[in-house]
Amino acid sequence: QTCALPIFDLATTLRQVGIRQRSLRSHCRLGRATELVFVLATGATVLIGGAAVAADIDWDAGAPADTSTDPATGGAGTWVEGGGTLLWNDGTNNVDFTANDNVTFGAANPVGTYDVTLGGSVTTTNLTFGATGVTITDATSGNTLSVVGQVILSGAGIGSFIKAPVTGNLATNVDTGSILNLSGTVSGTVQTLGAGLVDIVGGVAGLDSDAGTVRINGSGANTGAVTGTTTIDDSTVQVQSGSLSAASTVTVTGVTSVLDVDGGTVGAVTINSGTLDADGGIIGSLDLNAGATHSVAGTAQVTGATTIDSATLAQTGGTLNGVTVGAGGVLNASSGSATTVTASTATSDVNLSGDTSVTTLDLDGGTGHSIADTAEVTGATTIDSATLAQTGGTLNTVNVGATGTLDVSGGAVSGLVTNAGVINAGGGALNGGLTNGGTINANGNTTTFALAYTNINGITNTGDTTSTLSFGNTFTNTGTVAAGNGSVTIQAANIAVGAGTAITGTVSLEGNLSGSADLGGANVTGSVTIADGDSVTGVGTFTNTNTTISNIGAGGAGGVLTASSITNQNGATINVNANSTLTGTGNTTNNSGIVNVAGGGSLVEVTGDYNNLGTGVVNFNDAGAKTFDVQTGVITNAGALNFNAGTTTVNSAGGAIQRSEEHTSELQSLE
16 A cells, blocks of 8 residues: 655756655555655755555454554454454554554464454465454455465464465464464465464365465364365375365475375375375375385275375385386385286385285386285286295286296195296295296295196206105106205106106106106106006105005006116015016115016116015916016015016026015026
8 A cells, every 4th residue: 555645847957955755644545654755945845755665563352443552452353454443553553454464373362263354355474363362254255365375383382274265375374382273264375484383164265275284174064175286395284084185286395395195085196205194084196206115005095096106105004006016116015906017127126015905016116026925816917027935825817928037935826827038936835826938946845736737848946956846647758957066856647758858966756757758867756657668767766655556557568667766665566567567776686565577578677686575476377488587685584576477587687586486487587
């Protein structure tokens, strides 16, 4: 506001003879405004009005209007511009409010709460609450408050309310321990500059939180809504109910910034530094670009996409949707659920534990991924150029790409594993089976595989562990099995070996062995079934377990089994069928079961003894010629050697054998 000043048309020849400065208070009330008075030689004066400076006035409605007692006394009243109400005190006089004045609302006498009602729309520069319990309200639902400076709560323990509509932006400066409650509407952006609390209960167009704490809390008729953009810089915004509108973008910057969502709805959230702490509510989307302490827990929901770059998100509850973990990103989920989770780079990291449930897991990079405890992936898991360590939990179908690794040491895979990469088998169960591509690296403990499996590309033991691979049905080997400096045991109901088999190190095959191959010293436990024309050689120890029946040859061209050491357990049977040979090459053969040798068949012991133990029975049957050839050691017999028919040529190079007198078969010793 300015005062009307006289306008003079002065001739350029007039001479100035003096200058004075005087207050404008006597002309009109303009706070600290002054005017310059030029005195000319003619005696005329020229007045140049100074710019008005806003007056500092205190609300004095609690004192009679005709007094000027200082300090002012607060109380209920109507705030208008001008009007002659004289409800304000400038420290000297009771005055009216003039637009852009700085106003302060102090304590009532006696101390208590009071309402200040707008009697018209007013504009103030700075509005200060110096006492608690003051409410600015609107009587007509049409008046508005405009604050071109700041709303100030000076000191601790002050709680004040603005229920009247505010036009334009609203800057707030609330001291620590005080609360400003905004339950009206603000047509512009609310900015926080103080360390105290601003409680947004009504609706505001935007939020710029630069200090302190902002609480969004709508209920009933109060929307508690920020309808436009929210920015958070080195401060905290708490969403308890209400909304940071779904159409808005919430940007969090500053290392001490916190977006704390406990309820309500929040739109698109971008965090460049600072922290997200979501325990409830609904978030439209989430973009984390920095920070290591973000969390989603409780009943919180992120309904849109979540991206994590150079940041860590801990999920201990709630739901996520469409998560992409990018460069330097980490998702640590120990509870809650997520739909698709994608690790997109070599520095991405996804860790699933607890009772977390994920629908689809797509690992396109990174070697630190894990699943543990009772976590589950209910849909497909894809592993490309990545490693997933499974120590627990459940996977469904898994596709391991050419550069992917599934490292299993616990838990289970319920669906089929399609493998073109590496399976590190250190425990756990592949209950849906495993395709024939890729390799298996035995990595300790016992790993079970359902269904049939054919080893084409190799089984290794790079960690030199003691490992067991247990296949539920048929294991077929046409590739390498390399035990390294450890050991590998392969178990299956049926084990078939064929061309391409190359076995090195300490390898044991447990099951019904068939096929034709050099086993490279592998131990065989169980039965063997060797077809006519097939030859299984290079066996380390062959143990024919009790209740099993082994057949060498099928009665035609015959088959061959060659082992360093042979044990036929009590209750077990070995049938050396026509034209077939069972040879021990390195150590003693111990027979406690039954050995049947048909015509044309041979028992050969190259360097050791042949011990027929107390329960052992060796039957040389039918009319065809048979051979019992112990080339270096001796034949010891505590059981029965039955030469039932035909001719058996016997050689016990180390000494005589015991022969039962009741048999009439011909016995001929080889020279």
